[in-house]
Amino acid sequence: MAEAATPRNRLAVAGARATTQAMLREQPRGDVIRNTAFAALMLLAVMIALAGLIALVVQAFVKGSSALSPDLFTNPPSTAFPDKAGFRPAIIGSLELIAGVILFVVPIGIGAALYLEEYASKERWWNRLIEVNIQNLAAVPSIIYGILGLAFIVRGPLDLGFILVAGSMTLALLVLPMVIIASREAIRAVPDSIRQGSLALGATKWQTIRAQILPASVPGIATGVILAVSRALGETAPLLLVGATVFVTFDPTPFSADGYSAMPVQIFNYALRSQEEFQALAFAGIVVMLVVLLAMNSFAIWLRNRYEQRW
Amino acid sequence: MSDADRIRTPEPAGDLPRRLQAPSRRYGEKAIQGLLALCGVVSVLTTTAIVISLIGPTIGFFEIVPVDDFLFGVEWAPQFEPPSFGVLAIVAGTLNVTIWAMLFAIPVGLGSAIYLSEYARPRVRKTVKPVLEILAGIPTVAIGLFAVSFLLPEVIQPLWPGDFLGGATGKPFMALAAGLGIGLMVVPIIASLSDDAMSAVPRGLREGAYALGATRAKVATKVVFPAALSGIVASVVLAISRAVGETMIVVLAAGSTPKLTLNPVESIQAMTSYIAVTATGDIPTGSIDYKSVFAVGTVLFVMTLAMNVISIRLVRRYREVYD
Numbered sequence: 027m028a029e030a031a032t033p034r035n036r037l038a039v040a041g042a043r044a045t046t047q048a049m050l051r052e053q054p055r056g057d058v059i060r061n062t063a064f065a066a067l068m069l070l071a072v073m074i075a076l077a078g079l080i081a082l083v084v085q086a087f088v089k090g091s092s093a094l095s096p097d098l099f100t101n102p103p104s105t106a107f108p109d110k111a112g113f114r115p116a117i118i119g120s121l122e123l124i125a126g127v128i129l130f131v132v133p134i135g136i137g138a139a140l141y142l143e144e145y146a147s148k149e150r151w152w153n154r155l156i157e158v159n160i161q162n163l164a165a166v167p168s169i170i171y172g173i174l175g176l177a178f179i180v181r182g183p184l185d186l187g188f189i190l191v192a193g194s195m196t197l198a199l200l201v202l203p204m205v206i207i208a209s210r211e212a213i214r215a216v217p218d219s220i221r222q223g224s225l226a227l228g229a230t231k232w233q234t235i236r237a238q239i240l241p242a243s244v245p246g247i248a249t250g251v252i253l254a255v256s257r258a259l260g261e262t263a264p265l266l267l268v269g270a271t272v273f274v275t276f277d278p279t280p281f282s283a284d285g286y287s288a289m290p291v292q293i294f295n296y297a298l299r300s301q302e303e304f305q306a307l308a309f310a311g312i313v314v315m316l317v318v319l320l321a322m323n324s325f326a327i328w329l330r331n332r333y334e335q336r337w
Numbered sequence: 338m339s340d341a342d343r344i345r346t347p348e349p350a351g352d353l354p355r356r357l358q359a360p361s362r363r364y365g366e367k368a369i370q371g372l373l374a375l376c377g378v379v380s381v382l383t384t385t386a387i388v389i390s391l392i393g394p395t396i397g398f399f400e401i402v403p404v405d406d407f408l409f410g411v412e413w414a415p416q417f418e419p420p421s422f423g424v425l426a427i428v429a430g431t432l433n434v435t436i437w438a439m440l441f442a443i444p445v446g447l448g449s450a451i452y453l454s455e456y457a458r459p460r461v462r463k464t465v466k467p468v469l470e471i472l473a474g475i476p477t478v479a480i481g482l483f484a485v486s487f488l489l490p491e492v493i494q495p496l497w498p499g500d501f502l503g504g505a506t507g508k509p510f511m512a513l514a515a516g517l518g519i520g521l522m523v524v525p526i527i528a529s530l531s532d533d534a535m536s537a538v539p540r541g542l543r544e545g546a547y548a549l550g551a552t553r554a555k556v557a558t559k560v561v562f563p564a565a566l567s568g569i570v571a572s573v574v575l576a577i578s579r580a581v582g583e584t585m586i587v588v589l590a591a592g593s594t595p596k597l598t599l600n601p602v603e604s605i606q607a608m609t610s611y612i613a614v615t616a617t618g619d620i621p622t623g624s625i626d627y628k629s630v631f632a633v634g635t636v637l638f639v640m641t642l643a644m645n646v647i648s649i650r651l652v653r654r655y656r657e658v659y660d
Contacts, residue, residue: 057552064554065456071448072465075528078521079472082483089486137376145370146377156377158649159384165575165645166638167582169609170387173616173634177390181622199383206380232369253474260476263584263609267616290478290585297482297589305486312479319474327467 086316090309098310102275103292108303113311116292119190119270119278120259123288126194126280127201127258132251134198135205136240139247142206143213144235164203171200172267180268188269190278190286196268197261201254208250212243245333252326256319262290289315391638394631401625407632413595413606415615415626422629424636426595430512430605431637434587435580437516437601438523442576445520446527447569453528454535455557466529473525481589484518485510489590493517497602505602510592513601518586523576530575534568535561571651578644582637584609608637 101112138160146153175196179186186192216239224234271285273295278286289311296308399407402422410423449469453462493513497505505511538561546556562569592604593614616630 057555061552061554064557065452068448068452068456068557071445072452072469074445075449075469075472075521075524076465078524079468079475081487082475082479082521085483085487086479134376134379137373138380141370141373141377145373153377156381160380161649162642162645163380163383165578165641165648166387167578167584167609167641169582169584169612170391170634170638170641173612173631174383174387174390176616177394177631178386182390202380202383230363230366232366256474260474260478262476262478263588263613266613290476293476293482294478294585294589297478308482312476312482315476315479319476320471323471323474 083316086309086312090306090311090313093303093306093310094313098307098314103273103287103295104275105273108301108307111304111307113289113292113314115274115277116287116289116311119274119286120289122190122278122280122286123194123197123265124255124259126191127198127255128251130195130198131202131205131254135202135251135254136209136247138202138206139209139213140235140239143210144231144239160203160206164207168200168261169263169267171196172264174199175264175268187283188271188285189283190280193265193268193270193286193288194280196264197258200261200264201258204254204257205247205250208253209243209247212246212250213239215246216242245329249326249330252322252329256322256326259322260290260315260319262288262294265291266294387638391631391635394628395635397623398625398628398632401628402632411597413611415629420625422632424608424633426597427606427608427611427633428636429597429599430587430591430595430607431581431609433512433599433601433603433605434516434519434591434607435577436599437513438519438580439573439577441517441520442523442527442580443573446524446572446576447531449524449528450531450535450569451557451562453532455553455561466532469525469528471525472521473523473529475522477522477583477585478589480518480522481515481586484514484586484590488517489514502600502602508602508604510590510604511602512591512605515587515589515591515607516601518590519580519583522583522586523579526576526579527572530572531565531569534565534572537568538564567651571648574644574648574651578641578648581644582609582641584613588613608633612637 097110098112099117100114101110102114103116104111138156142153142157146156148154175192178184179192179195180188184192186195220238220242221234224238225231229237265288269285270288270291274285274287276284278284293308293311293315296304296311299305407422407424409425410421411425412421412423413426414421453466457465489508489511493511494505494508505513542560542564543556546560551559587607588610591607591610593606593610594604595606595611596603598605612630612633615626620627620630
């Protein structure tokens, strides 16, 4: 570089070098040590959290391995023969519960999200009330939903009795805020130009929503629904209050008053028994649930990445 | 006149060739809007139903048990004759568990958040964050079992200093085990939300500090942390509300002996676990036990509601600053 030799440049380079050296020299040793120690401490925090997760998963696999067999899926629970006991009624119960949750939560959740994003004017107090209310509901403890289910759905106004559908409705109310919040985000991500284009071509508001906005936001909504369903699948406490009885040896049906069971409730019951075989069953059940939940979550993430629209 | 002409030379506003109103009244559109609004109302109805279903039996409960005895009593013994319903004993149980959960989750969660937002390379952050979030999605019954069968015998009992506070050996349940389990569960809440808050701090603030010769640790603690404080506090408040409302972990790991103590190695009973073990299936409607469940539920609901309101307020304020 020819111009590097000019006095002006030489002066500038010398000045920069001197400043840099001064800064490096003046950095106190204490600062360097403190900085490194701080970074190590932060890394340690992440490691502790990850170690907890790994320990939980490994323990479930190790302790559940002896009970992991096809019997788990085909046999009913048993107190007399723990080595032959399984989760069949609980698995079927969980599947039916989840089907019910989807049936309730998808139309209501998307409907509420569409109303809040496309129709509701923020000027109106009742719309703000709905919004704040949903935020609050999202953080109400799950056991409170159990109380609601017991007092309002099982007994009280709806008076359905201890049937599986009552469990579905309780879980649906529990995850409804999650679905609404996720759907709203997906709908909000559709740019306004799409709406205006559609309206300008003469489409009505509902035609715009049905033909433009909903198709564009389906991946986001589906991701939210899957995450909500996986939350409902792992929920135990509210089900204890709305009649998920623990020992159901037959395949449950949605409206039967004979009782029903669910995976996490059955795991809970096995976990309460101190015999080695029942403990192994509980851990095996946890392994099954972890695999299913991990698959659902991965699918949700894949779905989001695969179909996410960049506008 | 051709179509093109009509576009170029619009008619005077006075006599438009067509009415601008829709040819029909579009009742269907109105009906759909009403239907969607109804879906939104479901959430308000849920809250109303929660409040109504709690209030009725709670009032019935206070007709039998004086409010003072309930709110300020320190003994919780529904099975005794005469029974005593001093809710402070099980509120203390909830606090006992929550304190230890937060003592674990706040440093670990905030440390993770600082690491993720200030130290980790983008690729590391992209992998570690979802992996941490898996923790939040694990069924709590699994975490409860993990707490009582691993954290308690393999972590707490070997590490506990001898006879300190009564010693930890030989105890099948303790508040600390449930606390650590809940702590593990809420770490991703704190880590993820605080990371979001810190990542939202404008780059310029960091670069300004670096230009003045600050180290990474200084930037993280003196610049980014204070700037994101309201978001961080909101995440912690949300985590506390989750910890207070958590049921299965305390049922499995904390025991069921109501005790007015904050001693971590004691077996205690929390509000949620009282509800869960009392209100299962065959409890007769109208009995005092049934009503007590709703009274405890009301206390729990009010506590978590207060924390949620604080958390929502804080988040809103922090959004105003950086949007």
